[in-house]
Amino acid sequence: xxxxxxxxxxIDIATQQATNANATLVDEIELxxxxxxxxxxxxxxFAWKQAVEDSILQNATLTINRIEGKAICIxxxxxxxxxxxxxxxxxxxxxxxxxxxxxxxKVKSLVVS
Amino acid sequence: xxxxxxxxxxxxxxxxxxGEERSHQLKDLSSHTHASQKTIIDVEKDVLYQNNLLAExxxxxxxxxxxxxxxxxxxxxSGKTTLLERTLSDLKYEIGFAVIEGDQQTTNDADRxxxxxxxxxxxxxxxxxxxxAHMIVHALQGMKLKDNTVLFIENVxxxxxPAMFDLGEKERVxxxxxxxxxxxxLKYPDxxxxxxxxxINKIDLLPYVPFDINKVKENAKKVNHxxxxxxxxxxxxxxxxxxxNWLKAKFLVPEIIA
Numbered sequence: 001x002x003x004x005x006x007x008x009x010x011i012d013i014a015t016q017q018a019t020n021a022n023a024t025l026v027d028e029i030e031l032x033x034x035x036x037x038x039x040x041x042x043x044x045x046f047a048w049k050q051a052v053e054d055s056i057l058q059n060a061t062l063t064i065n066r067i068e069g070k071a072i073c074i075x076x077x078x079x080x081x082x083x084x085x086x087x088x089x090x091x092x093x094x095x096x097x098x099x100x101x102x103x104x105x106k107v108k109s110l111v112v113s
Numbered sequence: 114x115x116x117x118x119x120x121x122x123x124x125x126x127x128x129x130x131x132g133e134e135r136s137h138q139l140k141d142l143s144s145h146t147h148a149s150q151k152t153i154i155d156v157e158k159d160v161l162y163q164n165n166l167l168a169e170x171x172x173x174x175x176x177x178x179x180x181x182x183x184x185x186x187x188x189x190x191s192g193k194t195t196l197l198e199r200t201l202s203d204l205k206y207e208i209g210f211a212v213i214e215g216d217q218q219t220t221n222d223a224d225r226x227x228x229x230x231x232x233x234x235x236x237x238x239x240x241x242x243x244x245x246a247h248m249i250v251h252a253l254q255g256m257k258l259k260d261n262t263v264l265f266i267e268n269v270x271x272x273x274x275p276a277m278f279d280l281g282e283k284e285r286v287x288x289x290x291x292x293x294x295x296x297x298x299l300k301y302p303d304x305x306x307x308x309x310x311x312x313i314n315k316i317d318l319l320p321y322v323p324f325d326i327n328k329v330k331e332n333a334k335k336v337n338h339x340x341x342x343x344x345x346x347x348x349x350x351x352x353x354x355x356x357x358n359w360l361k362a363k364f365l366v367p368e369i370i371a
Contacts, residue, residue, distance in 0.1 A: 001242055002274035009160050017154050027151060031160075038277050038303045074338075085302035086335040095335045107156040 003043040006105070007051040013107050015056045023112035026060040030109045034067040036085065036102035069102030164278055167246035171281025174253060175264070181364045182264045184282035186304055188297075189270030191290040192314040192347060194222045196356075197265055199347045201229040204357060208364060209262035213252050215244040215269045222267065232256065243274040246281055263364055276303035284363060290315040291322055295329035298336050305336040310343065312356065317346040 014026050033039055041064075052058050069082040073089035074096040080089065082102070088095050159165065175182045185193050194214075201210050212233040214222045223235035234252045236244060249266065258264060266282060268275040287308040289297050292315060298305040305311065311333050313326065326344065333340050343359060345352035 002277055005241075005243075005245070005274075006160055006277075009163060012163065013156065013158055013160070017156055021152055021154055023152060036303075038273075084299075085306045085337070086299055086332070088335075096338050105160045107158050107160060109156055110154040111151055112154060113151045 001043060001047070003039060004047040004051060006039065006044065007047045010107060011051060011055045011057055014060075014110060017107075017110055018056055018112045021112055024056075025113050026056050026110055027113055028061045028063065028109075028111035029057060029107065030063045030065065032065050032067055032104045032106050032108050034102040034104035035069045035083065036099060037105040039105065065108065067102055067104045069099065071097040071099045073097050161277065161279075164246045167250055168279035168281040171246055171249050171253065172283075175281060175283065178258060178260045178262075180258055180260070180262050180264050181284075182266060182280070182282045184266045184268060184275075184280050184285045185288060186268045186272070186275050186285060186308065187270060187288035187290075188272045188293065188301075191270070191288045191293065193267050193270070193288055194225055195347045196288065196312065196314060196345070197267060198225055198229055199350075199353065200265075200357070200360070201226065201231045203353070204360070205230065208361070209259055211256060211258050211262055211264050213244075213249065213256075213264065213266045215248075215267060217241065217269065232258075238269055242269060242271050243278050244268050244280060245278045249280045263360065272297070272301040272304045276301075276307050284309045286310045286312060288312045288314055289329065291318050291324040291326065293324075295325045296332060298329065298333040302336045305333050305340065308337070308340060310341045310359065313342065313344045315346060315348070316344050316351060317349040 010031070014029060018024070018026055048062065052060070070079065071082045071087070072079050073092060073094060075094045076089060076092040078089055078091040082097070082099070085099070086095065089097060171182070185197070187193050197212060204210070210231050212226045212231055214226060214233060214235045215238060216222055216235070217238050217240065220235045223233045226233040234256055236248050236252055238244065238248070244266065266280055285308040287304050287310070289311065291313065294300070313329065316326070319326065330342055333342060341359070343352060343355050345356055347353070
């Protein structure tokens with residue numbers, strides 16, 4: 001259940017950013033969450049509901065941009081989408097791949113008032 | 114008229130708040146309906162940046178003192194503590210060691226390490242499922258580590274959560290034992306992807322369990338093609354020399370930082 005730690009970190013970032021902007025409310029929050037970021041979305045949703053209560057994010061609208069995984073094959077240079085770390089290159093079948101996208105886990109933007 | 118946005122106030126009072134972002138923090142706002150001004154903030158911040166910042170701080174401390182910090186991760190019961198006991202006993206006259214133990218409860222593991230004569234600190238995470246960089250900062254403050262040593266950080270037994278939290282270690286070592294399934298790397302890919310060395314432990318039990326050692330290696334390499342793999346048994350001592358050589362190579366020949 002590291003998702004709870006993740007949500008707490010998000011609340012910390014939002015609180016700090018809103019305070020810096022002299023705001024008292026967060027109306028909207030936008031997150032980038034990569035498919036390979038290690039976040040289980042069901043656990044995240046559960047943790048979110050519990051943790052944002054009585055926080056600055058209590059009434060914030062949550063938007064999550066799911067970033068798909070992408071990799072490049074070291075052997076044949078093909079670029080392709082991946083769902084898992086262990087996906088093989090669809091062109092040559094090798095597992096020698098470099099992941100170039102999908103590990104994102106960040107707070108992208110806030111709307112505060 | 115308000116100097117910030119030019120709105121008219123209806124109740125007679127006029128606000129002039131020049132040079133201030135928020136101009137409507139007066140107590141009597143009943144006559145003023147302008148409080149819901151929205152601002153968009155481009156944050157673009159990694160959710161774990163606070164942890165990563167502290168991890169870098171730890172890393173800097175380790176580099177300055179020439180301490181090789183290793184983060185040992187595995188599921189519960191794979192033999193992390195036994196591997197440490199054996200390593201500390203076998204190499205204590207060659208290398209200076211220190212250990213940070215992470216468990217939800219008890220000092221059992223720290224007691225076992227202490228019995229080998231090694232400096233050890235136990236972190237109890239309570240309900241927490243992983244160590245984070247902040248816990249290591251505090252542990253380090255109390256330890257006063259010597260220069261030119263190896264620090265083992267034995268993480269909470271859990272193949273999921275500790276994968277996300279950088280502690281400032283130089284290398285992450287994932288341990289899997291032959292009494293587990295040989296598909297562990299596929300089931301818990303984050304941990305195998307983020308590790309640099311995989312130790313397959315308890316190989317003395319191979320004749321008694323349906324564990325395909327080639328399969329586990331193949332699966333681990335599918336997840337992380339640059340993962341190094343060493344097979345050991347802490348009971349029979351098989352493979353330990355290779356593990357010690359790996360350790361000494363990392364410790365005695367520090368990589369040059371570009």
